[in-house]
Amino acid sequence: MLKEALVNKLDYDELSNCMRCGFCQPACPTFRETGYEAASPRGRIALMKAVADGVMEPDKDFVDQMNLCLGCRACEPVCPAGVPYGQLIEQTREAIEEVQEHPWWVKAVRKLAFFHLFPYQKRMYQLGGFLRFYQRSGVQKAVRKLGVLSILPKQMREMEAIMPEASGKGIVDFFGGTVIPAVGERKYRVGMFHGCIMDVLFHETNRNTVRLLSEAGCEVIIAPDQVCCGALHAHSGEREQARHLARKNVAAFHKADVDIIVSNAGGCGAMLQEYDHLLAEDAEWQEKAQWFAARVKDISEVLALLVEPKAWQSLPQRITYQSSCHLRNGMKVTKEPVNLLQAIPGATYVQLREGDRCCGSAGIYNLVQPEMAGSLLDEKMSHVAATQADILVTTNPGCLLQMKAGIHRAGLEGKMEAVHIVDLLARVQQEEKPLSTPE
Amino acid sequence: MLPESIREELRAIVGEKNCLDKQEALVAYSYDATPMQQALPDVVVMPKSTAEVQQVMRAAARHHIPIVTRGAGSNLCGGTIPVGGGIVLVLSRMNQIVEIDEQNLTITVQPGVRTVDIHQAVEALGLFYPPDPGSMVISTIGGNIALNSGGLRGLKYGTTKDYVLGLEAVLPNGEVIRTGGKLMKDVAGYDLTKLLVGSEGTLAIITEAILKLIPKPQTQRVMLAMFADMAQAARSVSDIIANRIIPGTLEFLDQGTIRVVEDFKQIGLPTDVAAILLIGQDGEPQTVDRDMERIAAICEKNDAVQIKVATTAEEADEVMTARRSALAALSRMRPTTILEDATVPRAAIAPMVAAIQEITERYGLQICTFGHAGDGNLHPTCMTDARNTEEIERVEHAFEEIFAAAIELGGTITGEHGVGIVKAPYLEWKVGAAGMEIMKGIKHAFDPHNLLNPDKMFAKQSRNRVVVQRA
Numbered sequence: 001m002l003k004e005a006l007v008n009k010l011d012y013d014e015l016s017n018c019m020r021c022g023f024c025q026p027a028c029p030t031f032r033e034t035g036y037e038a039a040s041p042r043g044r045i046a047l048m049k050a051v052a053d054g055v056m057e058p059d060k061d062f063v064d065q066m067n068l069c070l071g072c073r074a075c076e077p078v079c080p081a082g083v084p085y086g087q088l089i090e091q092t093r094e095a096i097e098e099v100q101e102h103p104w105w106v107k108a109v110r111k112l113a114f115f116h117l118f119p120y121q122k123r124m125y126q127l128g129g130f131l132r133f134y135q136r137s138g139v140q141k142a143v144r145k146l147g148v149l150s151i152l153p154k155q156m157r158e159m160e161a162i163m164p165e166a167s168g169k170g171i172v173d174f175f176g177g178t179v180i181p182a183v184g185e186r187k188y189r190v191g192m193f194h195g196c197i198m199d200v201l202f203h204e205t206n207r208n209t210v211r212l213l214s215e216a217g218c219e220v221i222i223a224p225d226q227v228c229c230g231a232l233h234a235h236s237g238e239r240e241q242a243r244h245l246a247r248k249n250v251a252a253f254h255k256a257d258v259d260i261i262v263s264n265a266g267g268c269g270a271m272l273q274e275y276d277h278l279l280a281e282d283a284e285w286q287e288k289a290q291w292f293a294a295r296v297k298d299i300s301e302v303l304a305l306l307v308e309p310k311a312w313q314s315l316p317q318r319i320t321y322q323s324s325c326h327l328r329n330g331m332k333v334t335k336e337p338v339n340l341l342q343a344i345p346g347a348t349y350v351q352l353r354e355g356d357r358c359c360g361s362a363g364i365y366n367l368v369q370p371e372m373a374g375s376l377l378d379e380k381m382s383h384v385a386a387t388q389a390d391i392l393v394t395t396n397p398g399c400l401l402q403m404k405a406g407i408h409r410a411g412l413e414g415k416m417e418a419v420h421i422v423d424l425l426a427r428v429q430q431e432e433k434p435l436s437t438p439e
Numbered sequence: 440m441l442p443e444s445i446r447e448e449l450r451a452i453v454g455e456k457n458c459l460d461k462q463e464a465l466v467a468y469s470y471d472a473t474p475m476q477q478a479l480p481d482v483v484v485m486p487k488s489t490a491e492v493q494q495v496m497r498a499a500a501r502h503h504i505p506i507v508t509r510g511a512g513s514n515l516c517g518g519t520i521p522v523g524g525g526i527v528l529v530l531s532r533m534n535q536i537v538e539i540d541e542q543n544l545t546i547t548v549q550p551g552v553r554t555v556d557i558h559q560a561v562e563a564l565g566l567f568y569p570p571d572p573g574s575m576v577i578s579t580i581g582g583n584i585a586l587n588s589g590g591l592r593g594l595k596y597g598t599t600k601d602y603v604l605g606l607e608a609v610l611p612n613g614e615v616i617r618t619g620g621k622l623m624k625d626v627a628g629y630d631l632t633k634l635l636v637g638s639e640g641t642l643a644i645i646t647e648a649i650l651k652l653i654p655k656p657q658t659q660r661v662m663l664a665m666f667a668d669m670a671q672a673a674r675s676v677s678d679i680i681a682n683r684i685i686p687g688t689l690e691f692l693d694q695g696t697i698r699v700v701e702d703f704k705q706i707g708l709p710t711d712v713a714a715i716l717l718i719g720q721d722g723e724p725q726t727v728d729r730d731m732e733r734i735a736a737i738c739e740k741n742d743a744v745q746i747k748v749a750t751t752a753e754e755a756d757e758v759m760t761a762r763r764s765a766l767a768a769l770s771r772m773r774p775t776t777i778l779e780d781a782t783v784p785r786a787a788i789a790p791m792v793a794a795i796q797e798i799t800e801r802y803g804l805q806i807c808t809f810g811h812a813g814d815g816n817l818h819p820t821c822m823t824d825a826r827n828t829e830e831i832e833r834v835e836h837a838f839e840e841i842f843a844a845a846i847e848l849g850g851t852i853t854g855e856h857g858v859g860i861v862k863a864p865y866l867e868w869k870v871g872a873a874g875m876e877i878m879k880g881i882k883h884a885f886d887p888h889n890l891l892n893p894d895k896m897f898a899k900q901s902r903n904r905v906v907v908q909r910a
Binding site for chain 1: 461462463464467471474479513529531532555574577766767770771774775824825826
């Protein structure tokens with residue numbers, strides 16, 4: 001029964017800490033869109049508490065409302081009482097997942113993705129290789145020409161259209177090793193978290209991350225046994241599987257004995273930084289998880305600390321920035337990416353109106369809640385268009401894809417490009433010095 | 440339970456999508472920001488126009504269904520909790536700024552407009568709407584008017600009541616009345632505008648308001664003054680005013696609050712001082728500079744331990760952080776935060792804070808006090824846990840004594856939060872038996888069948904006056 005599952009999973013103390021002041025509401029995208037109390041963080045917490053108190057049954061409306069939440073956590077920084085809403089919604093989704101009966105095909109897809117694909121990086125590379133073949137062999141062109149894609153829902157078609165070129169090889173393969181020495185004097189020993197999808201669809205960003213770190217004086221360790229961060233699992237109610245992945249990552253980086261663990265995807269970084277909470281009840285792993293969580297930093301934080309923008313090439317373009325929710329609200333990184341962008345010589349930084357609001361990507365939200373995601377994206381693109389920027393910078397792969405889809409959807413192609421901050425900084429970094437790789 | 444036929448009728452008026460009676464909706468509209476208060480309505484109705492409000496009101500009157508009108512539900516007096524069930528009428532879909540009249544310096548708004556949106560809209564034109572309740576980023580103007588909300592600028596600029604020039608409202612019989620207008624002078628008959636402001640949704644449903652605007656002040660400056668002695672902080676407040684300076688902001692933090700804020704934010708506040716005053720002034724640059732100097736001199740004369748005047752925007756922000764963090768810092772200490780608003784004449788702040796301290800200690804509770812020293816409006820804030828019923832009982836008794844102490848010092852039971860259900864038992868302490876009778880008569884004249892926000896303001900039974908003995 002869902003009710004029992006919720007009573008078991010929900011942190012009743014945190015539910016009680018919500019003082020119902022409503023300060024979260026203006027920050028919540030789904031509340032702004034609907035104006036409906038139940039579609040706000042305060043409302044969702046009230047519903048959770050009502051179930052825990054036995055005031056209401058967790059019916060279909062309850063589940064629908066919990067699924068409508070983007071999980072962007074914009075409500076957390078504005079909450080006077082410091083209620084960790086992100087954790088509450090994850091607990092709720094874990095309970096829902098425990099009792100939910102999915103149709104057979106959803107079950108199959110979930111099982112495949114969550115248990116047989118994301119956790120195994122080798123399989124991700126195989127899938128990458130297959131995608132690369134699809135994209136390069138002409139099959140993609142043929143498929144598009146034949147109009148086969150028209151059977152897909154609009155959101156999926158839009159995603160297919162902007163899918164970056166995949167790779168069957170990760171960065172370890174590219175660099176031919178797991179240790180990339182620092183250029184010049186070594187300042188830090190940095191563990192690079194390469195991510196599961198990042199290393200397949202954004203291998204260039206990963207490559208640039210290693211290059212920028214190395215040139216900034218970091219010895220980069222690509223811990224070989226690392227796996228997917230588990231964020232997609234945790235947000236979809238598979239917290240146990242997320243814990244399983246967390247233990248593997250903690251072990252991999254602990255063994256590598258690094259000073260900093262760097263992430264270049266806001267969604268992953270926030271998850272990694274919360275491993276101590278995720279494994280809080282695991283006596284065996286608690287201490288190591290704290291060691292791990294304390295070391296996680298976003299790439300922008302590390303670069304802001306180490307790079308010298310004076311050496312950058314001039315880039316006479318208008319740049320705007322859409323911040324990733326989990327980087328901002330989870331990792332609390334707000335200034336560094338903007339400071340880096342503002343430091344680019346010749347560039348004009350234009351602030352994006354409501355650049356701190358979710359773009360609607362939110363993991364797989366844009367696929368499962370296309371209506372809400374679409375209306376959030378349209379609003380986002382109206383603000384983006386108003387900046388008249390040449391380059392729209394993001395810090396997370398999901399947001400980057402969503403922004404590419406948004407540019408496509410708003411007919412801004414050719415006028416504007418969406419770029420990961422790392423790739424933009426690699427562009428302005430003076431000529432590429434060859435990186436020495438281990439033998 | 441409402442019969443299906445009545446739900447049908449309501450759906451026909453506002454449309455299927457704007458009439459909700461599923462469990463989820465009933466729970467979501469069963470509370471506001473008041474701790475420990477909750478009651479389920481029978482149905483939630485979200486009208487989009489005055490005409491729809493009229494029709495809903497007529498239907499409710501026909502079937503004798505209570506109506507509780509609501510905006511963002513940010514009030515702290517239980518004013519929007521549907522204690523008797525019935526209809527929760529949500530006005531947040533009526534959220535248009537109808538007109539900004541730069542000739543007459545007025546703004547006409549629907550009740551669901553957020554207060555902060557009014558601020559932004561008029562400030563973009565160099566105009567100013569001063570009332571700034573602490574919850575203004577979420578609160579709606581309809582709620583501000585219904586509760587006559589105050590805020591940080593009350594001392595110099597007054598509260599919501601001073602800016603409402605005219606109202607459109609639906610009466611419990613479904614008739615629409617218009618009071619006041621774009622007029623600075625109007626003595627035609629009883630002042631129904633002022634009567635509806637602060638009537639807490641018990642007399643009529645406000646569907647439009649004309650508000651007064653003033654020119655936006657050119658500059659703003661702030662300072663923090665720290666005192667080792669509470670009485671000297673209080674004396675500084677009265678000395679500032681006696682010297683004919685009316686600051687834009689004059690806020691107060693007691694030692695308990697300072698300690699919690701410093702613990703939470705580490706902004707370098709001295710935790711051994713008895714009180715901090717946050718003083719701000721706005722207006723013409725020369726006047727502001729002169730006032731800030733004179734205020735600093737007054738605080739120094741009253742043995743301020745330290746004075747920090749902000750010279751840059753960053754410093755001003757730093758200074759403001761102390762006051763802004765108070766609620767967050769306090770609310771993180773224990774699960775339940777009870778923010779009250781006893782108010783006394785400005786000169787009585789020191790004895791009032793002393794009384795609160797004494798009561799707090801006697802009941803063994805955690806109550807810190809901060810608030811608007813300039814207008815005597817204090818926020819004794821209790822950190823507790825609603826699950827601890829024994830402690831909650833002590834909290835209730837302590838607050839009862841705090842309200843009694845406020846009355847005894849010539850103050851009132853609520854300065855800006857409203858009576859609602861929470862303060863209803865104490866209203867008679869403030870207005871007396873004859874006052875209660877005349878108020879009930881007014882309620883009856885507007886709402887003979889007691890449909891609008893029943894059980895608010897008028898408790899079924901009033902509490903006996905507690906006589907507080909102090910040394």
